[in-house]
Amino acid sequence: xxxxxxxxxxxxxxxxxxxxxxxxxxxxxxxxxxxxxxxxxxxxxxxxxxxxxxxxxxxxxxxxxxxxxxxxxxxxxxxxxxxxxxxxxxxxxxxxxxxxxxxxxxxxxxxx
Amino acid sequence: xxxxxxxxxxxxxxxxxxxxxxxxxxxxxxxxxxxxxxxxxxxxxxxxxxxxxxxxxxxxxxxxxxxxxxxxxxxxxxxxxxxxxxxxxxxxxxxxxxxxxxxxxxxxxxxxxxx
Numbered sequence: 001x002x003x004x005x006x007x008x009x010x011x012x013x014x015x016x017x018x019x020x021x022x023x024x025x026x027x028x029x030x031x032x033x034x035x036x037x038x039x040x041x042x043x044x045x046x047x048x049x050x051x052x053x054x055x056x057x058x059x060x061x062x063x064x065x066x067x068x069x070x071x072x073x074x075x076x077x078x079x080x081x082x083x084x085x086x087x088x089x090x091x092x093x094x095x096x097x098x099x100x101x102x103x104x105x106x107x108x109x110x111x112x
Numbered sequence: 113x114x115x116x117x118x119x120x121x122x123x124x125x126x127x128x129x130x131x132x133x134x135x136x137x138x139x140x141x142x143x144x145x146x147x148x149x150x151x152x153x154x155x156x157x158x159x160x161x162x163x164x165x166x167x168x169x170x171x172x173x174x175x176x177x178x179x180x181x182x183x184x185x186x187x188x189x190x191x192x193x194x195x196x197x198x199x200x201x202x203x204x205x206x207x208x209x210x211x212x213x214x215x216x217x218x219x220x221x222x223x224x225x226x227x
Binding site for chain 1: 116145147154155156157160168203205214215216217218219220221
């Protein structure tokens with residue numbers, strides 16, 4: 001079983017602060033995704049990273065895939081209340097089908 | 113497209129009763145997933161279908177759980193008999209697998225409470 005541990009589990013910060021969420025595993029993934037989930041909704045894909053060392057930017061969000069494709073980070077600059085939600089990383093294995101394993105999740109609250 | 117549609121949104125049932133959750137995937141998608149989300153265990157994959165065929169059901173907790181996909185536009189997840197520990201939010205997701213694409217589109221989920 002491929003396990004993905006996220007840290008921190010909970011994060012409460014003031015509007016305007018920066019933060020980083022980590023996603024770690026002992027397994028190698030062919031790709032890694034980050035999703036955001038709001039209360040009462042399903043997760044929504046933010047980004048997919050495929051290449052070891054890859055960095056992708058989505059406005060104030062920066063995503064990085066580790067060189068060994070075992071870990072990833074999400075950095076948010078100048079957090080806003082609209083960033084509040086549950087952030088989930090998800091790793092896709094290299095098997096014959098796209099089995100995606102979700103991380104344990106990081107609950108972010110941005111206080112105005 | 114309306115996205116992945118799940119029904120019902122909420123279900124409250126008594127222990128021992130049969131529960132059926134329904135999902136309509138996005139038209140044209142060839143993969144369908146059933147997930148269960150709880151505070152304790154996070155988001156767990158229960159079963160995965162590709163082209164209506166169950167590929168991996170290793171996440172199905174026990175024989176009380178069963179899933180079917182009779183055609184490309186409909187799937188069900190059944191729990192019989194239900195138990196209080198089955199209380200969770202159940203998500204259905206679909207994707208168009210191929211050429212390295214792994215993006216899954218989730219429905220809004222069914223919140224199941226077994227009392």
